[in-house]
Amino acid sequence: MSAGDDGLLVVRDLVAGYGAAPVLHAVDLTVPAGTIAAVVGANGAGKTTLLRTLSGMLRPSAGRILLDGEDLGGTPVEQLVRRGMAHVPEGRGVIGELTVDENLRLGGLWRRDRADAGRALDEVYQLFEPLARRRRHHGHQLSGGERQMLALGRALIGRPRLLLLDEPSLGLAPRVVARTMALLRQLRDDTGLTVLLVEQNVRSALGIADQGVVMSLGRVVTTRPAAELRDDADLRHAYLGF
Amino acid sequence: MDRFVFLTLDGLSRGAVYAAFALALVLIWRAARVVNFAQGAMAVAAAYVAYSVSAATGSYWLGFLAALAAGLLLGAVVDRVVMRHVDHASPLNPVIVALGLVLLIQAVLGMVYGSEFRPAPAPFSRSALTVGGLALLSPYDLFVFATVGVVVGALAWVFARTAVGLRMRAAAFAPEVSRLLGVNVGGMLTLGWALASSVGALAAMLVIPTELGLHPHAMDLVFVSAFTAAVVGGLDSPPGAVVGGLVVGLLLSYVSGYAGSDLTPLAVLVLLLAVLLVRPGGLFATVAARRV
CATH class of the missing domain: 3.40.50.300 (P-loop containing nucleotide triphosphate hydrolases)
Incomplete structure (x- = not known):
């Protein structure tokens, strides 16, 4: 090592x-x-x-x-x-005041390749089916498991x-x-x-x-x-x- | 009844200005957790820029645009040069610094422009249009409504629909997480200050022609009313600021019209106290009561 x-x-x-x-x-x-x-x-x-x-x-x-x-x-x-590098912090860092969709899009805003950021968003919705059904819900309305999905999905949109x-x-x-x-x-x-x-x-x-x-x-x-x-x-x- | 209609419309017109000014306070509160007590003085400074530009060019509208630009710049400078360096550990620190800024700005304005009232012309007639003997709104009132309406609508659109608006909200709600997601939180904060200060400058441009004129202290009382409006609506709520502004405008208009204008400052304070006692988070509050 x-x-x-x-x-x-x-x-x-x-x-x-x-x-x-x-x-x-x-x-x-x-x-x-x-x-x-x-x-x-x-x-x-x-x-x-x-x-x-x-x-x-x-x-x-x-x-x-x-x-x-x-x-x-x-x-x-x-x-x-x-x-x-993507860091999902302790407590997951889901922003409760933003919707699921806003939280996810936030993860890809820094990306120059807008088309791929859009593709990554679609992929995350496919990967985490429950999130797709709750796009318009706010972060604070989600269950612990859904928050986990949201935090992971948001990190993945940056294709780390x-x-x-x-x-x-x-x-x-x-x-x-x-x-x-x-x-x-x-x-x-x-x-x-x-x-x-x-x-x-x-x-x-x-x-x-x-x-x-x-x-x-x-x-x-x-x-x-x-x-x-x-x-x-x-x-x-x-x-x-x- | 005629009088009631007149007072209502007049109150709404003033209330629209309070709404804009309260909105500026809310924008900074949400972004920086600071009640910007210097906002009145900053807005007057922008109005003096408008005065100078209009005097030099002969155009009200160039002055108007100059005030908005000066507001943007002044907000950014206050954030970068002053507020960024204040230790926010105690919520009182930024308040004291903001009060110091008020003294500084008013002193500088007094030195440069003198402390006499300068005439502030309105771009449209201020005499009310009468319909069937009933005095209604003046063209200037309509201009005020339209301008505030456009600004509130534009801000709502920017925050709800654009990428920069999403970044600004995220940075305000969760600065650390936002940085991890690549958001330039410091930049968003400066942008928030700039936008808010520009909205404040706009409110000053709208309200000063309806008062005695331009003076370093011209926005002091407006600030108190707008602060009350922001507290009534809840410092965290932009829609609350707009509703609070209209409520305060109406209240002041009724008190002034039915009980005498001497009582209006008292009425504002009573409203402020009542809201703080009964519902300290404001009528539209979603979070715990603030400490300032």
Whole structure:
């Protein structure tokens, strides 16, 4: 893992936090293109801080973030989507005051290729049939599962290369979580989407991930093939406590 | 009955101006969570620009357009140079800074133009047309209605139907998420200030000819009425601002007509208090009551 910088996303020695005390201590991470990486770990491990730093909402105090070999240092948040990075934040970020259709169109407004933005919108409506029936409904009228679809769909309209997802399973019924995870796997297999997934729901996340990244107290304590973490009881016990 | 009809029409005409001015307040509140107490002074400054341009060119309409342009520019400058740098942690900070801007703008206007009243001509006759002995609206009133109607309609269309309107709404409701979706939130904020300030300038251009004339303090009382209108409608609601403006216009017209014009400032304050006590979020509120 340490030698090759050949991932779509490469993070080296990343230090970031709020105020003086860093939350992330020298985080290293490599996510190869077309794979799913699941970042797991206890509350307060720095998982959300990692995503917020990757998408530019939080400025790192040291370290490098490379997307497809390009250094993202200092890129304003609103430019990152143009570099192919989509971040679905904690709580999903559905704008309740806007309609489903407006939320989705917002995801494609930055795109120069208007025709393809339109095609992407149609595809999302095909992918998430319930959204198509609720186009004119406001975001705050949707169920948790529908919000999940809306947030994912809105990110997909930008046709991202890298999708950052913060706790997609939070507050969702197990059935909906399973559907979401299956969809992520399908997107990886069909479109080559790269996903960095932060999850408390370790079993679900490792169930679809190629790579498991265990964080604790702001450090990456181990990076393993997801199947290994999932199936090896000793490893699981040592790093994840169950 | 004749008097009632006259007072109603007159109240609606003034109310249309309050509606426009309240709408400007609502636009900035929604975009920046700031009650722009400097809006009256900013609008007067734009009206003085119109005065200078009209004096130089002899054209009312060039002055009118200059006021709208000056409003756009002044709004953008106030956002970029002043408000952007104010710490919004306490809602009181931007209020204090806005009050400071009022003093600054009024002092500069006083220095440049003096503090006497300057004549502000109306582009159309202000004498009411009479139908069957009943005094109705003047051509100027019709101009006011048409202008405010066009502006309200245009703003509603921009916000509801255009990409930039969608960006502006998204940036106002959820700045962080909007940035993640590629929206230039800072730019949308500046655009909001510019648009609002231009609408404020328009309201000043419409109302000043109906008062004593142009003066650095010409919009002070209008501001109080429009602020009341915005609170009545709910600071978050553009339709509320329009309805609130018309309600305040009618109230002032009836009070002034039936009880004497001395009582109108009191009536505005009573209405403001009543709304804040009974329904602090405003009649059209959809969110929790504000703190300012």
